[in-house]
Amino acid sequence: MKEKEKERSHYFQAIARSFFVRRGAPFFLSSQDLVLIDTWKKMEIPLPLVLEGIEKSFQNYQEKPSKKAKVRSLSFCNLHVLKVFEQYRERKVGHKKKMETRGEKRKKIRTEVQKFLEHLPPVIGYLKEIYTEVQKMLSRREVDERALEDLEEEIEELLLRNCLDVEKEKVKKEILAEYRFQGEEEFERVFKTCLVKLLRDRHKIPYISFYYY
Numbered sequence: 001m002k003e004k005e006k007e008r009s010h011y012f013q014a015i016a017r018s019f020f021v022r023r024g025a026p027f028f029l030s031s032q033d034l035v036l037i038d039t040w041k042k043m044e045i046p047l048p049l050v051l052e053g054i055e056k057s058f059q060n061y062q063e064k065p066s067k068k069a070k071v072r073s074l075s076f077c078n079l080h081v082l083k084v085f086e087q088y089r090e091r092k093v094g095h096k097k098k099m100e101t102r103g104e105k106r107k108k109i110r111t112e113v114q115k116f117l118e119h120l121p122p123v124i125g126y127l128k129e130i131y132t133e134v135q136k137m138l139s140r141r142e143v144d145e146r147a148l149e150d151l152e153e154e155i156e157e158l159l160l161r162n163c164l165d166v167e168k169e170k171v172k173k174e175i176l177a178e179y180r181f182q183g184e185e186e187f188e189r190v191f192k193t194c195l196v197k198l199l200r201d202r203h204k205i206p207y208i209s210f211y212y213y
Contacts, residue, residue, distance in 0.1 A: 011047055012037055014149065015074075018051050018211055020193065022058040023071050026178075027193040028186065033074040045085045051211045053081030102143070105213040110138045112206035124203050126162055130155060134208050145210050152209045159199045160192060171195045 015037055020027050029037075040050055057077040113135050120128055134151060137143060171194050175187075199205065207213075 008041065010149070011041055013153070014047055014209075014211065015040075015050055015054070016193075018054050019074055019077070020197075021207075021212060022054065025194075026190070027197060028190040029074065036074050036078060040081065043085070045081065046088075048211075049084050049088055050081050053077055053084040056080040056084065102210065105210045106138055106143060108213045109206070109208055109210070110135070113138065113208065116204065116206050121203055124159075124162075124199075124205070126158060127155065127205065130158070131208075149209050149211075152207065155205070155208070156192075156196045159196050159205075163195060163199060167198065168195065171198055 012034075016029055019029075019033075054077045057080040058071070060080070061071065061076075113131055117128065117131055117135065120131075130151060134148065137147065172191060175190055175194055200207075
């Protein structure tokens, strides 16, 4: 049961992170967004396909000659997610999906990780060990993408544990001024997401999951 809960949590968190990276603020999901993710999960749409659908949605949005309305809801991505899933189901067994090769993505991540380690700020020196491990993983013949995703979560946990009180107060003040929360749980989720984004942007901390490349 615990394994199922962990898989479900991973599914929700990976989708949320991918959506936030592309949309930007606000860094929380509405109840409607959560219902939609749950629907995708019940339809057994594989996580990589959902993330591909999200990526295609924003690519299409960026290519439009005139963009006026800001993307606010995850439902914006639903059409492309369903389209990607349908294409996946229609493929013959054994037919490989057409998308950017894993080798190219691996190369991009390795470049970003190398650059980060070469200019690692002392204030976040506690990330050196984990990024050195990532570097080793990316040099192997086969890369465990799920392991990288787990390390992505570990990096965020380290950032939350080691951040300064002044950084916490800055984020807390900003989100309390901008958002209204339904409860403590929603506040904590938004607070952690915004705090991690602040730290990643400030110190140029690269993502290591293939989903961001």
